[in-house]
Amino acid sequence: MSGPLGYSLASYVRSSRTLSNWLKPIAIWYADLSGYRKVGLRYDDLLVEERPDVQRALTRLTPREAYDRAFRFKRASQISVLHKELPKSEWIKPEEDIRYLKPHVLEVVKEDQERRVWDTVNVVRK
Structure with a gap:
């Protein structure tokens, strides 16, 4: 979501140290809630896989990342079936909840934008 000048609210919050320090505890609370x-998932596990850019980004994961992702999904499914939570020692900690898929998604989006520019370039003969 971007504003009238092309700036997103998230980038504005990150640029303001005071606003960022004020909203960070709320964001952590919301993520915990x-x-x-x-159930052992990371934030990037929640991305909608049906999006073409996410599907292409998933193919760029290392074999270890792909295995870990599949393991987290299987474990979360089992936990859901049992109507339980993982033991607190196995919960994903906020510092472990890194964005492993977002860089790949951003790279795919950037490539798509570049491809669109090159596909619509007008060549003029002199």
Whole structure:
């Protein structure tokens, strides 16, 4: 979501140290409240896989990242079936909840934008 000048609210919040320090505890509380860490998932596991850019980004994961992702999904499914949570020692900690897929998604989006520019370039003969 971007504003009238092309700036997003998130980038504005990150640029303001005071606003960022004020909103960070709320963001951490909200992430804890959502419960995905209690079943062993990371934030990027929640991205919608049906999007073409996410599908292409998933093919760029290392074999270890792909295995870990599949393991987290299987474990979360099992936990969901049992209507339980993981033991607190196995919850994903906020410092472990790194964005492993976002860099690949951004790279795919950037390549798509570049491809669109090159596909619509007008060649003029002199």
